[in-house]
Amino acid sequence: MTEVVHTPRVFSGIQPSGGLTLGNYLGAMKRFVDMQGQGVETIYCMVDLHAITVWQDPAKLAHATRELCAGFIAAGIDPAQSILFNQSQVAEHTQMAWIFNCVARMGWMQRMTQFKDKAGKNAQNASLGLFAYPALMAADILVYHATHVPVGEDQKQHLELTRDIAIKFNNDFGTEFFPITEPVIEGAATRVMSLRDGSKKMSKSDPSDMSRLNLTDDADTIAKKIRKAKTDPEPLPLDIEGLEDRPEARNLVNIFAALNDQGVEDVMRDMGGKAFSEFKPMLADLAVAKLSPISGEMDRLMQDPAEIDRILANGADKARGIAAPILKKTYEIVGMVGAGA
Ligand code: AMP
Ligand code: TRP
Numbered sequence: 001m002t003e004v005v006h007t008p009r010v011f012s013g014i015q016p017s018g019g020l021t022l023g024n025y026l027g028a029m030k031r032f033v034d035m036q037g038q039g040v041e042t043i044y045c046m047v048d049l050h051a052i053t054v055w056q057d058p059a060k061l062a063h064a065t066r067e068l069c070a071g072f073i074a075a076g077i078d079p080a081q082s083i084l085f086n087q088s089q090v091a092e093h094t095q096m097a098w099i100f101n102c103v104a105r106m107g108w109m110q111r112m113t114q115f116k117d118k119a120g121k122n123a124q125n126a127s128l129g130l131f132a133y134p135a136l137m138a139a140d141i142l143v144y145h146a147t148h149v150p151v152g153e154d155q156k157q158h159l160e161l162t163r164d165i166a167i168k169f170n171n172d173f174g175t176e177f178f179p180i181t182e183p184v185i186e187g188a189a190t191r192v193m194s195l196r197d198g199s200k201k202m203s204k205s206d207p208s209d210m211s212r213l214n215l216t217d218d219a220d221t222i223a224k225k226i227r228k229a230k231t232d233p234e235p236l237p238l239d240i241e242g243l244e245d246r247p248e249a250r251n252l253v254n255i256f257a258a259l260n261d262q263g264v265e266d267v268m269r270d271m272g273g274k275a276f277s278e279f280k281p282m283l284a285d286l287a288v289a290k291l292s293p294i295s296g297e298m299d300r301l302m303q304d305p306a307e308i309d310r311i312l313a314n315g316a317d318k319a320r321g322i323a324a325p326i327l328k329k330t331y332e333i334v335g336m337v338g339a340g341a
Contacts, residue, residue, distance in 0.1 A: 008040045011146035013087070016064040017056060020071045022213040023202040026189035026258040027152030033076035035150060041053065042082040043144055043319060044072060049087045049094065053130040056119065066308045067298065069231040071215055074297035085315030087140065087231035092323035096139035099330060103169050104135045108161055115153070134312045138162040142178050143323045150184040153191040154201060159183040173333050189258035195229040198247025213287065216295050223284040231276045238272040240264055256283050
């Protein structure tokens with residue numbers, strides 16, 4: 001059989017489950033912007049159906065979805081160049097997810113570390129949706145035949161599962177219909193850590209607001225959080241090797257590098273040997289310079305929620321245009337009567 005070559009296409013998603021953190025921005029959104037306008041189709045989704053796998057207050061969910069859309073645009077996503085929409089407006093995602101629920105195995109899902117973390121001790125009380133979450137994520141990606149998925153390090157296991165689902169579907173039905181998606185986990189900030197604990201991921205669900213920078217934080221708050229960020233008493237080392245076993249120092253250097261579009265080695269060349277009392281104000285200035293324009297633009301966009309809703313509806317129409325024929329073909333392959341009509 002001749003090998004099917006799939007046209008490159010980028011897809012990624014972010015959950016509208018609270019505000020955006022510096023981790024989301026550096027690990028995901030900033031890299032989505034880099035991939036836009038490089039001649040490859042880019043599709044970015046607010047995954048509201050994923051968000052409700054844990055409880056969301058309806059009014060807050062709607063607000064967070066619009067705010068996330070404002071964040072995408074403020075960070076540099078152009079709705080004329082990229083397809084930007086919220087997941088629930090394109091029913092093909094859930095229709096494809098059902099097929100994948102029947103391809104994926106219970107054992108695969110049980111190994112997912114995100115499920116184990118989020119379900120906690122009382123897994124019997126977790127929603128069925130939280131368990132099936134990765135099959136919906138595979139559907140998000142494969143309903144567009146996306147070939148490349150930029151994400152932070154924490155999503156690696158889910159993307160391996162997406163590959164497993166595509167491989168099993170292709171094997172079961174004797175086809176090469178689905179591409180085997182490549183994760184794109186690159187740059188200095190694939191895993192931004194908490195400002196309070198260098199062993200924990202920076203997360204919107206951390207109870208301590210001091211642990212993270214939010215894209216909506218004002219300049220004073222950003223400066224204060226960086227000033228108070230946990231560090232050890234030593235000055236910065238002279239080279240990268242010296243950052244080993246110093247997770248908090250390494251995290252701040254990684255953040256600096258990613259914000260400044262520099263390699264970590266270049267940052268160490270400039271900053272190596274400096275005391276934190278000197279380095280932290282430089283980092284704070286850089287963070288304010290890069291993040292304040294984004295939060296200002298988000299505020300401006302949020303003044304006109306009807307315009308945001310129009311952008312999302314328009315993006316959803318474009319997304320459906322790609323997803324509908326791929327879903328139809330999938331149903332035909334599976335043997336659903338009427339799908340070929
Ligand atoms: P979520 O907010 O969980 O929907 O995550 C959206 C995107 O941000 C995913 O690609 C995550 O991998 C990425 N992300 C979230 N937190 C971090 C972090 N602390 N460091 C790097 N990337 C992150
Ligand atoms: N699970 C991802 C996260 O929590 C969000 C997500 C849902 C996603 N569907 C996706 C990311 C498809 C990339 C591609 O970060």
